[in-house]
Amino acid sequence: MVCWGRKPGRLRMQTDRWRLPIWLWYAFLCIFWWGLWGFLSKIGSVTASPLQMQILFTLGMLPVAIGMLLHMRGKLDRDRVGISYGLLCGIATGLGTLGYFAALRKQNASIVTPLTGVFPILTVALAFVVLRERLNKVQMGGMLLALASIVILST
Numbered sequence: 001m002v003c004w005g006r007k008p009g010r011l012r013m014q015t016d017r018w019r020l021p022i023w024l025w026y027a028f029l030c031i032f033w034w035g036l037w038g039f040l041s042k043i044g045s046v047t048a049s050p051l052q053m054q055i056l057f058t059l060g061m062l063p064v065a066i067g068m069l070l071h072m073r074g075k076l077d078r079d080r081v082g083i084s085y086g087l088l089c090g091i092a093t094g095l096g097t098l099g100y101f102a103a104l105r106k107q108n109a110s111i112v113t114p115l116t117g118v119f120p121i122l123t124v125a126l127a128f129v130v131l132r133e134r135l136n137k138v139q140m141g142g143m144l145l146a147l148a149s150i151v152i153l154s155t
C-alpha cells in the first residue's frame with residue numbers, strides 16, 4: 001500500500017502546507033507598491049504639475065535602478081534587442097505616467113486609477129495580433145467586462 005507516495009513502513013501525516021508560488025508573492029508586492037504609487041500620485045498632483053511629477057517620478061526611480069545595478073555588480077546584458085525593448089518600455093512608461101499625472105490633476109483618483117488600470121487590454125490585444133497568442137472564452141469575457149468598465153467609470 002502506498003500513502004502519499006511513501007512506502008507503508010514510513011507512513012507520515014502530510015504536513016506540507018499549501019504555499020503561494022513566488023510569482024504570486026511578486027504580484028502582490030507589485031499591487032501594493034503600485035497602489036501606494038497611485039495614492040501618492042494623487043496627493044502630489046494637487047500641488048505639482050504633470051511635468052514636474054514626471055520628473056520627480058523619474059528621479060525617485062533612480063535609487064531603485066542604482067540598487068539593482070549594484071546587485072548585478074554593474075554587469076548588464078549587451079544584447080541590442082533587449083536594450084532596445086528596455087528603453088522603449090521606459091519611454092512608454094514615462095509617457096503613460098505623464099498622461100496619468102495630467103488626468104489626476106483634472107479628475108478624482110477613484111476614477112482615473114481604475115480607468116487607467118485597464119491598460120492590459122491593449123497588451124492582450126497586441127499579444128493576440130502580433131504574437132499570435134490565443135485567448136479562451138473566459139479571458140475574452142474578462143476583456144469585454146474591462147471594456148464595459150471604461151464606459152461605467154467615465155460617465
